[in-house]
Amino acid sequence: MEVPQPSTKKKFKVGIPRALHFYRYFPFWKKILEELDAEIVISPLTNKKIVEEGVTHGFGELCIPVKIYYGQVIKLIEEHPDLDYIFVPRYVSETKDSYFCPKFLSLPDVIKILPGVPKILNFEVNVKEFPISAAAIELGSQLGKTQNQSLNAYREAQRYFDEYHEFLRNGASVNYALRLAERNRSFTLPKRKLTGDIKFLLLGHAYNIFDTFINLDFQKKLQDQGVEVITIENLPEFIFKKPVIVNPKGGKLRNYWRHEEEIMQSIRYFLTEGRDEIDGVIFLISFACGPDSLISELIMRDMKVVGLPFLEITMDEHSGEAGLLTRVESFVEMIRRKKRRKDLNQKQHLIIRSKQEV
Numbered sequence: 001m002e003v004p005q006p007s008t009k010k011k012f013k014v015g016i017p018r019a020l021h022f023y024r025y026f027p028f029w030k031k032i033l034e035e036l037d038a039e040i041v042i043s044p045l046t047n048k049k050i051v052e053e054g055v056t057h058g059f060g061e062l063c064i065p066v067k068i069y070y071g072q073v074i075k076l077i078e079e080h081p082d083l084d085y086i087f088v089p090r091y092v093s094e095t096k097d098s099y100f101c102p103k104f105l106s107l108p109d110v111i112k113i114l115p116g117v118p119k120i121l122n123f124e125v126n127v128k129e130f131p132i133s134a135a136a137i138e139l140g141s142q143l144g145k146t147q148n149q150s151l152n153a154y155r156e157a158q159r160y161f162d163e164y165h166e167f168l169r170n171g172a173s174v175n176y177a178l179r180l181a182e183r184n185r186s187f188t189l190p191k192r193k194l195t196g197d198i199k200f201l202l203l204g205h206a207y208n209i210f211d212t213f214i215n216l217d218f219q220k221k222l223q224d225q226g227v228e229v230i231t232i233e234n235l236p237e238f239i240f241k242k243p244v245i246v247n248p249k250g251g252k253l254r255n256y257w258r259h260e261e262e263i264m265q266s267i268r269y270f271l272t273e274g275r276d277e278i279d280g281v282i283f284l285i286s287f288a289c290g291p292d293s294l295i296s297e298l299i300m301r302d303m304k305v306v307g308l309p310f311l312e313i314t315m316d317e318h319s320g321e322a323g324l325l326t327r328v329e330s331f332v333e334m335i336r337r338k339k340r341r342k343d344l345n346q347k348q349h350l351i352i353r354s355k356q357e358v
Contacts, residue, residue, distance in 0.1 A: 011039040012084045012143055014121055017072035018043045020065055020104070021091060023174060023206035027181040028161040029087065029123075032136065035153030036143045041080050042182065043072040046213035050075050051317055057114060063286040064214060064316045065207045066103050070114065077116045085121035085142075086111065092126035097243070098258040101291065163187055168233040173219070174210050196228040198335055199277070201270060203232070203299075204284035205259050205292075208315065215284060216321050218313075218328075222282075225332045230278070232266050239269045246298070257291045267299050271306055280309040280335045282328075287316035309335050 014033055016022065022029075033040055044050075046068055054071025073086060088108045091100045099105075108120050123139045125132055133154055140150025167177055167187040180187055200222060202209055209215065209231055219229050243254055244264040255261035263283075270278055281303060285292045296312050303310035311331045313324065 011037055013041060013080070013082060014038045014085045014087050015041045015043070015073075015076040015080055015083045015118075016087045017069055017076060018045065019069040019072045019211070020107075020207050021089065023178070023210045025089075025161075026178055027164040028157050029089070030181060031160040032139070032153050032157035033087070035156050036140050036145050036150065038085075038143060041076065041083065043076045043079075046072070046211050048213075051214070055317055061288060062103070063288045065205070065211075065286055066107075067317065068207075068211065068214060069107070070111075073111055073114060073117065077114075077118070081116075083118045085119050086117060087121045087123070089123040089125065092124065093128045094125060094258055096128055098255060098261055100258050165233075165237075169236060171234060174206065174231065174233050175212070178210075194223055194228065196223070196226040198226070198279040198332070198339060199228040199230065201231070201266070201278045201281045202229050202284065203263055203266070203281060205286075206233070208284045208286055214317075214319075215315060216319065216324055218284065218324075221325060221328055222332070225329065227332060232262055235266055235269070240265050244268055255295075260291045260295045263292075264295060264298070267302065270308070271302055275306060275308070278308075279339060280311070280331070282311045282313065282331070285312060285314050287314050309338070 016026070016029060030040060050071035051064075051068060052071070053074050054067035054069065057070045057074070058067035073088075076083065076086065088111050090108050091104045093099050108122065111117060112120050121139070121142060124135050126135075133151060136154035136157075137147050137150045140146070140153060145153070164177060164181065164187065167189075168174065170189060171193065172187070172189055176190065177187065179185075202219065202222070209218070212218075212220075222229050240262060242265070244261060245254060246264075255264060267281070270281070281299070283292075283296055283299065285296060300310055300312070309331070311327070313327065
């Protein structure tokens with residue numbers, strides 16, 4: 001009887017830059033690529049050299065997250081010259097009524113012109129034209145897989161991605177969850193949850209909030225000052241079911257950009273039924289991000305109406321830690337004093353009311 005020999009077929013080695021949509025979709029990417037028998041290599045955490053390299057190859061009008069992406073790709077090429085592919089997905093639309101930023105739409109086209117780049121592994125998400133399952137089939141075909149194998153990989157990846165989102169909604173931070181996914185650990189909450197006497201909603205794109213180098217480890221700075229931080233990823237799913245109408249009196253305009261729609265949906269919740277759940281809002285924005293600058297103005301106006309403290313922080317490669325820390329400390333102290341006065345007034349009101357009843 002002939003004993004079957006183990007397969008000696010070489011796995012494709014696929015590099016994934018730790019930038020942009022990595023902070024949003026990595027668990028899905030990881031699972032589908034592994035199910036398609038690819039070997040994954042991830043670039044390191046962002047550092048000064050990576051930023052400098054990205055700035056060198058990116059022109060001035062680009063936002064810093066895209067420049068970081070350039071730097072991460074170059075770092076991958078330098079450290080892993082044997083890569084078969086660089087995974088550079090093209091995200092066009094995830095829903096039929098909105099688009100991603102044009103810089104994401106053109107990303108595979110601009111990355112391929114960088115020096116020494118291996119073949120681009122394509123994965124295009126454009127539900128206006130075709131379902132994501134079709135994109136998964138195309139992805140699998142590039143790695144030599146059949147349609148059934150690709151669809152099975154897609155289903156497993158989506159199941160895993162759903163588990164990841166449920167984990168975040170239960171209060172896990174994205175960076176913690178990504179570390180678990182990267183190390184193939186199960187999604188289990190830490191024994192100790194970070195809390196504080198005040199609570200902030202930290203707004204912004206995932207690549208601005210969770211790249212701790214470019215934002216100078218912003219969440220830790222807040223936590224060190226006794227602030228509990230939540231992000232869009234921690235919010236319940238129902239918040240994002242209903243679209244935001246930007247101007248109800250002017251033709252019922254809706255958001256054109258996918259990320260900005262999610263930011264506005266989360267703000268709508270805290271302007272209404274979730275008003276008492278947070279003490280303030282901080283919005284991290286990349287310099288030269290037009291869509292964020294626009295909705296930041298809308299959000300600031302709404303915050304003034306309901307009296308919810310709001311702070312906008314713009315970041316680029318020149319951001320300094322001292323100035324950032326001063327602004328954050330002042331904002332936290334202002335809110336803390338405001339909350340103490342409110343609590344004191346409530347106590348005095350209760351005392352007066354109890355005396356009147358007596």
